[in-house]
Amino acid sequence: MPAPVDRRLLPRGIRARLTATYTLAATFLIAVGAVVFLVTLTAGLHANLDSDLATRVGTLSSVLQDADSSEFPIAQSASPTTVSVPRPPLHSGLSDAIDAYRTPGGRVISPGGVTLPAIVLPSGLSPGPGHAPAYTSVEVGRSTYRLAVQGVARPDGTWLAIAGASRASNEEAVHEVVRGVLVAGPALILIVALGTWLLGGAALRPVDRMRRDAAALGAQPGDARLRVPATGDELAALATTLNELLDRLQRSLGRQRALVSDAGHELRTPLAVLRMELELADRPGRSREELAEAVSYAAVEADRLSQLADDLLFLARADEGESLVRTQPTDLGPVLHNAARGFRSRAEKAGVVLVVDVPEEIPALADAAALRRAVDNVLSNALEHSRPGGQIRLAAGWGTSGEELLVQVRDSGPGFPEEFLPHAFERFRRADAARRHGTGHAGTGLGLAIVAEVAAAHGGHARAGNPPGGGAEVELALPVQLVVADSGRKAVRGR
Numbered sequence: 001m002p003a004p005v006d007r008r009l010l011p012r013g014i015r016a017r018l019t020a021t022y023t024l025a026a027t028f029l030i031a032v033g034a035v036v037f038l039v040t041l042t043a044g045l046h047a048n049l050d051s052d053l054a055t056r057v058g059t060l061s062s063v064l065q066d067a068d069s070s071e072f073p074i075a076q077s078a079s080p081t082t083v084s085v086p087r088p089p090l091h092s093g094l095s096d097a098i099d100a101y102r103t104p105g106g107r108v109i110s111p112g113g114v115t116l117p118a119i120v121l122p123s124g125l126s127p128g129p130g131h132a133p134a135y136t137s138v139e140v141g142r143s144t145y146r147l148a149v150q151g152v153a154r155p156d157g158t159w160l161a162i163a164g165a166s167r168a169s170n171e172e173a174v175h176e177v178v179r180g181v182l183v184a185g186p187a188l189i190l191i192v193a194l195g196t197w198l199l200g201g202a203a204l205r206p207v208d209r210m211r212r213d214a215a216a217l218g219a220q221p222g223d224a225r226l227r228v229p230a231t232g233d234e235l236a237a238l239a240t241t242l243n244e245l246l247d248r249l250q251r252s253l254g255r256q257r258a259l260v261s262d263a264g265h266e267l268r269t270p271l272a273v274l275r276m277e278l279e280l281a282d283r284p285g286r287s288r289e290e291l292a293e294a295v296s297y298a299a300v301e302a303d304r305l306s307q308l309a310d311d312l313l314f315l316a317r318a319d320e321g322e323s324l325v326r327t328q329p330t331d332l333g334p335v336l337h338n339a340a341r342g343f344r345s346r347a348e349k350a351g352v353v354l355v356v357d358v359p360e361e362i363p364a365l366a367d368a369a370a371l372r373r374a375v376d377n378v379l380s381n382a383l384e385h386s387r388p389g390g391q392i393r394l395a396a397g398w399g400t401s402g403e404e405l406l407v408q409v410r411d412s413g414p415g416f417p418e419e420f421l422p423h424a425f426e427r428f429r430r431a432d433a434a435r436r437h438g439t440g441h442a443g444t445g446l447g448l449a450i451v452a453e454v455a456a457a458h459g460g461h462a463r464a465g466n467p468p469g470g471g472a473e474v475e476l477a478l479p480v481q482l483v484v485a486d487s488g489r490k491a492v493r494g495r
Contacts, residue, residue: 104157
């Protein structure tokens with residue numbers, strides 16, 4: 001198992017890591033390229049040498065075939081497995097060339113008929129007449145010679161034509177290239193490292209500038225943003241994305257600050273009323289009826305505080321991105337009828353007629369508790385603004401397009417002010433600053449905000465408006481659902 005790498009030894013910073021990575025890659029590529037080049041060069045030099053030897057041995061073979069045997073006296077003194085090296089030079093005045101013949105008797109002579117000193121040939125190297133030349137390498141003194149040997153048929157037997165050349169020049173050329181690579185390779189690697197370091201610094205300079213801008217944001221106004229490079233590349237896109245993130249964070253922070261401020265303002269009134277009622281109840285000489293009335297008022301304010309805290313927690317969960325609903329196959333008909341039943345006594349006490357136009361069965365994928373909460377908020381708001389003798393209508397059904405399930409609450413009150421409608425579902429927004437604070441939480445300005453959050457959590461939306469006949473209307477639009485049969489029971493799936 002390999003030993004773990006000490007991360008403290010790794011280069012720190014993107015610039016250093018880029019330089020190290022590209023330097024290692026360049027080193028690998030240069031090494032591979034050098035090896036491939038040297039192998040190719042060596043093979044090419046050997047091929048050129050063999051080609052030259054083939055031409056020379058072919059010429060020697062032709063000369064031998066055309067000559068009389070009397071020009072090459074036969075001698076049996078030489079060993080049949082030896083060949084000569086020229087002393088003095090015999091080919092073009094070059095000391096590294098060999099041109100020779102071997103007679104059928106084993107004597108090795110030059111083209112001029114001079115007997116040459118012998119060297120040992122590999123065993124079995126004796127190509128027959130008409131065959132291609134055979135190649136071999138032999139050691140002559142301190143040098144290595146490449147030989148091409150070809151058989152020639154003559155009346156007195158088979159002769160061997162031999163052409164050879166020293167490999168010293170080829171080896172020296174390869175050594176020169178190796179020395180050049182050993183000198184140029186490190187220099188090239190150093191140039192790559194320096195170039196990568198400089199280019200990395202230039203490429204990361206906008207990132208460093210964005211880092212400095214981000215570090216300075218804390219000391220600047222909330223609308224300060226990162227400078228976007230005018231390059232139109234990925235760094236510019238990153239700066240734009242970060243600015244959008246800062247915008248969202250600023251809006252979220254603004255909502256949280258407003259929520260805390262408005263919540264503190266809303267909590268101050270019921271807490272003051274509750275404290276006053278408790279102080280009145282604590283005064284000596286209070287009758288039983290007065291004490292009961294004080295406790296009753298205190299209970300109302302405590303209930304209002306509890307509801308306000310519950311609403312604030314609900315909206316805080318929405319701001320944190322938590323799931324507000326758990327949808328499942330639900331029959332919304334009983335849910336809406338039960339909501340109306342819960343407000344019927346309050347409506348009768350206020351002299352308001354509550355009309356319910358809801359089918360007995362409305363199968364849907366929904367969270368019954370969350371929808372009940374939203375409908376309760378809308379009904380409470382409608383009841384709060386309805387005059388005696390007025391009417392509230394709760395209706396549900398499919399929209400005209402068949403793509404939405406609509407839940408509507410319409411009242412016969414004064415309606416929403418026109419300037420309020422664009423802000424109807426904002427938190428702590430009230431249509432009437434002098435709104436009555438009855439039971440429930442209609443006076444907190446959170447009811448419609450919760451309605452909008454519930455609708456959005458179901459994938460739908462909420463609308464508020466003033467219908468042509470007068471009054472106000474709030475509508476929840478939920479995505480359409482289809483009902484299918486499954487083993488005799490009703491189930492719901494999304495379209």
